[in-house]
Amino acid sequence: MVTPGPTSPMSPAAWAGRRDARNLRAPVKKSRRPRLRRKQPLQPLNTSPLPGDSGVCDLFESPPSSGSDGADSPAARGCSHAPGAAQQLAQLDLQTFRDYGQSCYAFCKAREGHFHPRESLALQPQVTAESRCKLLSWLIPVHRQFGLSFESLCLTVNTLDRFLITTPVAADCFQLLGVTSLLIACKQVEVHPPRVKQLLALCCGAFSRQQLCNLECIVLHKLHFSLGAPTxxxxxxxxxxxxxxxxxxxxxxxxxxxxxxxxxxxxxxxxxxxxxxxxxxxxxxxxxxxxxxxxxxxxxxxxxxxxxxxxxxxxxxxxxxxxxxxxxxxxxxxxxxxxxxxxxxxxxx
Missing domain, CATH: 1.10.472.10 (Cyclin-like)
Structure with missing residues (x-):
């Protein structure tokens, strides 16, 4: 009979090292599967009208050409004073008007008196009707140059006049108030409002970024952040x-x-x-x-x-x-x- 000889007990550290040695394995390189490449280029989607009257197919149809390339770009909108024929027809959404037109009109008609500035220059010692006309005659081409909507211009004038009722403005800060009102209006309406750097460049570096931001906070505070005026x-x-x-x-x-x-x-x-x-x-x-x-x-x-x-x-x-x-x-x-x-x-x- 063969009996095993006596063995000495293994220390915990040696046992852990032996266990780790058994678990070590050589890394196995994964085989790459061949990449399937498309032999023919992708074909365009079929633009023929889909059956049914859901209107989903209209989303995939290209609008008719207006006769000029890049007409929807911001630069083109800044040079063109009227939308194309397709864009004009899109503005008349009669179905939405039937559903919500009268309700929106009644709501805005009831609130326009609250946002209507009357005699905005009555308490202004330095701002006159002539200086206001000069400022807005300058802002109208500016809003066209940036390709902004008419709604933005109307909100700009409303914000300007409503602030003039609350606070006296120095003559040398009146232009800064104009571009600040334009920035506030564009933030409400435009998808891509003008940058502060662009607006300051229009003022020929007469004002700093900090001055514009400070005046923006003052205007918002004076108007109590009530900006959605009917226009x-x-x-x-x-x-x-x-x-x-x-x-x-x-x-x-x-x-x-x-x-x-x-x-x-x-x-x-x-x-x-x-x-x-x-x-x-x-x-x-x-x-x-x-x-x-x-x-x-x-x-x-x-x-x-x-x-x-x-x-x-x-x-x-x-x-x-x-x-x-x-x-x-x-x-x-x-x-x-x-x-x-x-x-x-x-x-x-």
Whole structure:
């Protein structure tokens, strides 16, 4: 019989080293599977309309060409004063207007008095109506250069005037207030607002970044962060949808009148005399004047806004005088197709 000889007990450290030695294995190199390569390039998706009426197929269809490349780029929007035909038709979403148009209009109409600045220069010792006109006449081309929307311009003017009611502003800081109001408005509306560096460059380095940021905080504090004001831009779009829905105008006629009314409204924003009128009143009067200038067969129904006849005629008279004085500037602001159709009636000369 063979018996094992006596063995000495193994220390814990030696036992752990022996166990680790058994667990060590040589690394195994994984074999790479052959990569499948596509022999033919990808084919474009079929752009033919899909069956059914869900409308999903419309998302994959390319919009019709407007005749110029890069028309939707920011640079092109800054140079072009009117959207293309496809973009104009997209602005009239009649189904959304049927669902929410009247509710949005009633809400904005009830709130426009709260956001309407009256006599904004009454407590300003250094800012005058002439300096306000000069500043806004400078901001209007700036907003076009950046390709910003008309809504941004309207909010800029509203923010500027409402702040002037609350705080006296020195004459040498008035331009800084203008670009600050523009920045605040663009942050609400635009997807890509202008950078602070770009806005300061427009002021030729007269102000610092810290000054603009400090003034932005002051403006927001004075206005209690209440910035969603109903604007002329909103009411212009609402009345345009309303007249098309009521079959009072064709889509092309309504859009041309809206573009012309927007140009007249831009002129009124720079004139301090028009700050006494509410945005809804100005919008419907600008559309009525645009109908006259375009000589549309069915002019705008002034009773659509629910304003008194006296206020409508007073605002229309001042707008006629404004267009007569600034007719040359207005023609440069309009698209070529509307400029050719637009004519000043004898009452506007």
């Amino acid at each position: 002329i831009s909103f009411f212009l779009e609402h009345f345009t949808h309303a007249r098309v829905e009521a079959r009072q105008a064709e889509v092309s006629e309504a859009l041309e009148a809206q573009a012309l009314a927007r140009g007249v409204a831009e002129l009124s924003l720079a004139d301090y005399a028009f700050t006494s009128y509410t945005p809804s009143l100005l919008a419907i009067c600008c559309l009525a004047l645009a109908d006259r200038m375009l000589q549309l067969p069915r002019p705008m129904d002034l009773s659509l806004g629910g304003h008194p006849e006296e206020a409508l005629q007073d605002c229309l008279g001042k707008l006629q005088l404004l267009v007569a004085i600034n007719g040359t500037s207005l023609t440069h602001m309009l698209p070529l197709q509307i400029r050719e159709k637009c004519c000043l009636s004898p009452s506007l000369k």
